Amino acid sequence: MSTTPTQPVTRDQPEILKPSSPVRDRYFDLLRALALFRVVLYHLMGWAWLPLVFPSMGVMFALAGNLMARSLRSRPPLHVVRGRMRRLLPPLWLLGAVGVTGMLAQGWGPDAEGHPGWWWLHLTFWILPLSDPPYAEGLAGIQGLVGEDWAAELAGPLWYLRAYLWFVLLSPFLLKALRALPLATILAPIALSAAFEFGYLALPGERFPSALTDFSTFGACWILGMAHQEGVLKRIPQYVVPSVAPAIACLGLWYALEHGFRQGHDLDEIPFAQSVWSFATVLLLLHLSPSWTEWPDRLRHWRRLITLLNTRAVTIYLWHNACILVAATLWDRLWNVDVLADQYAWLLESPWPVLVLVWLLIGGCVVAFGWAEDLAARRKPRLWPDGAERGRTAKHR
Template sequence: VIRGRLRRLLPPLWLLGAIGVTGMLAQGWGPDAEGHPGWWWQHLLYWVLPLSDPPYAYDVAGIDGFLGASWPEELAGPLWYIRAYLWFVLFSPLILRGLRRLPWPTLLAPLALAVVMRLELFSTTERLDSAITDFSTFGACWVLGMAHQEGVLKRLPAYVVPSIAPLLAGAGLWWASHEGFRNGFDLDSIPLAQALWSFGCVLLLLHLSPTWTEWPKRLRAFDRPITLLNSRAVTVYLWHNVCILAAATLYDRLWSVDALSENVPWLLESWVPVLLIAWALIALCVLAFGWAEDVAAKRRPRLWPDGRR
């Protein structure tokens, strides 16, 4: 199972890295970027096996009119999830063994770790700290999914989950308010609040989730787009940030058209056209790079796998 998960995850990442690292090298990034050439070469291996965050260029020219100078950051930024997912997969056999022997301590262990990280009871390196923080923040949901599959949650009386899930989610919101919500209402900067809120919501959704042998009639219209997104989930995730940046950069060029900037400035300030352009670019990425997911899954490569024969 672990080998199959890694095989499906890593080839799309390698394709992204081959294109992204080549582009950064072409724009002047190199071994002296971090001040320690040996470290640079070592860290470059994280593009092959992302046990930690892959490195990227901080100061490049970008592509005028198409990609802003922050494109390497947008390219590498989402890879924290790939790193966290990889660790979840590697630890899954140990987690599964713990669930079968000590289900409730195993289920609550990531939340306890989130509390420990918030109290700052020990210090680590920056790379290790980010890995532990992500594991403690989202690990409870990963373990919760495994507990659901193992039937652990079914052993609870029917009233327990609807009773405690809102309390856990509410505790997350309370802690976020205690922290002043920091950056707006983004819980990413408040790991403990995110852990509690996510655990409570996922717990409730797993309790309420229906089991369908086929799509209900009123939802059948969503079958093809959902099938496509499921088949290209890794591609969409890996490339979406760059597509958003490219869409914003391209749309900003329209400010140089006097007829538009003078007559419809409200349209140029709207986020809706940028969203539509971003989705169009994501569709192009699905066509251009999505085949890597088929190769990784040992399927015949397809351009647009939405379930149609």
């Protein structure tokens, strides 16, 4: 049995964030770390139930919206948008420099889309991802190291950067709308998703409808994060959210089950169900948000790992699909060892050793490419920013 991943690239992938320090952010850091780990696990295993247990992307968009609203309260909108774009783009450019160079080396070029002029224009989306950056389809891999169609795996996660960029650009307007009409603003994306789902509105064009789909699917989560920061959710009686959120989640789950939700057919293929389920889960998680000035005892031993995952969230997110492909390709080579194939087939069929190898490769990417996040944040580049140095400094004060 081959361990090469067959799960299609989905939209289940993390937020562009700086490590946070205020009171509530330790809880948010934990949510980010869980979401990032769950993303990697899902893209290797392909278990359709994982997005139900923890809808990572809804959570990540909510945390990003919360951070965006916090910044907009104290700084001019133009400065905030420019700062978010500065943190987003350099890691993308580094990925593009590696990926596009590799695609060009394998023969990808201006004739790939049949219109050389459009190819050059679309290539600019690797610089500013207002739409999906193009990539070469059906490329051969490197025998024994990288599987086929590696470019699609490399470019797959970029939908999140595109969606994040659009949310950032819209945030100043969304915040004004939220302050004026809180309930209508929060529910508007779900209403838009329903309009697309039931045919009341049609997605226009060919290249940009994906941005509208992203907004209708995850926009309510982003705005919920902003509403949490603005104190809107605190004005709701305490009993309302625990009473209403489960019912909303059940509606989303029911709709998903009625429309073919199963293994290999995840929530991303049912945007309306995704929007409702993610909204309900995020609403409940924000309602339960504890105030952690220090890490709880049961999490204290994990604080360095959580810090690392948050500090290098962009790098891990951008490179994890490629790491999965490389890990699976390398693991499959062990089938050529007769002793292993005959005596330990059960081990070669198991995805768990591949998961370990994936995280080792991700660790290598953190060391090799993580410096781009530091430069984007105007920090001194660090190889392994898990907070250990900061902890030692604090002890000696």
